Structures are given as C-alpha cells and as structure tokens.
Amino acid sequence: MQPESPEEYHARIAAHLGADGRLPVAVEEMPGWDIYPYEVGSLRMKPLQPLADSEPPRRGEDAADCWCAGPPDERPEWLDGYVWRNERWVLTANLEQSLPVFLTLVPVSTHCDLPSVPADLAAEMGQLIVAISAAVEALPSVGRVQLAKWGDGGAHLHLAFLGRPARVLQFxxxxLLDWAENLPDVPADVLRVNAEFVAAHLAAAVGGEVGRALPSR
Ligand SMILES: [Zn+2]
Incomplete structure (x- = not known):
C-alpha cells in the first residue's frame, strides 16, 4: 500500500460535507472541551475549499531572495531587536502580544527550513530548544512553555516559544493561540522584562550575547 495522494486525503473530507459544503462542528472533540475558547452553539465551520493546484511559494523560498541573503544593513528590523544571539542564532521577542512571553528562534548563519537544517546547527538547535524552554518555564507567570513551528508564511526556519500563563488552566x-488572539496585550515593558529574564537564563546556560528587545518588529 502506497502513501495516499493529496486528492485522496481531500476526497475523504469532502465525502463528509453537508449539503451546504460544511463539516459539522465536532462537539464531542476539542470544540466541546473546557479549553476551547468559543461556545459550541455559536460555531459554524467554514465551507471546505477546493484542493489547491500546488503549494504556493513562501517568502524566501528561493534562498537568493530570502532576507538572509541580503547585506547586513538591509536585514529585517526585527533582527535588531534580539534578546539573545550568538554567531548562528538569534532569539527575538514579540512585544505586542497577549501572552507572558512569545519568542522566536531563527538561524542567521545559514538559510534553511526545518527539513534542511545542517547537522551541526541541528545539534545546537536541540540544545537551544531545551535551554529556552527551561528559561521560559522559570518565569513566575508561565505555567508551561509551548513550542511551535509554522512554515506556511516564510521559508526561513523560525521556531516559536509561547509561555502559557501559569494557573490559567483554560488556556x-x-x-492557546485562539485565546491569545482575543486577550488584551501585556504592556510592552512587562514583556521586555520577561524576555530579558529568559535571555539571561539562556546566556547562563549556553553562553551568547543578551540584547534589548525593541517595541515593534
Ligand atoms: Zn533565509
């Protein structure tokens, strides 16, 4: 048996659509759980879109067009707002968001995505993931670190570390991200202190240089 095709995967979903082209809300699954942010009675699934002809190119899909191929003085502004860096990696903090901490780890010495990280960088990435996770969970207002890799927008690897607020079990x-989209922003000075706390712990664990988070990215 061969792995199935995109058409076969999509057709299975399409076979479950109602007459209006929508799936029913799975009330017995996560939409019915306490951690889901929306009331089930108010939910309606969007109609299923047709299968795309192909995957669209992302920003920096061609390494020559990626921000990392440009001259150092034309690199994106958010790279200047790092809270920690070494010669190969930068950790930046989003200071306009609603969780105690939202950090992004990006390789800066090599253009790669997760399936193409060179072996030496991959080994260091593993150590950094551990050290950043420990530092985030050391924050008093964080109950758990959550790690995410979304690769649909930019082709250059970026790993997200989200601090789930302590004792807010509903999150x-x-x-968590659905909640975060609807929560009030944490003041930027609070986010900066939290991010710099994480950076200091990270530097103590793995070395590197602590920077100062910038208000926008
Ligand atoms: Zn790149």
Missing part, C-alpha cells in the same frame, strides 16, 4: 493545549 492549556493547542487552543
């Missing part, structure tokens, strides 16, 4: 699990 557990993958609906």
């Amino acid at each position: 557990r699990g993958s609906p």
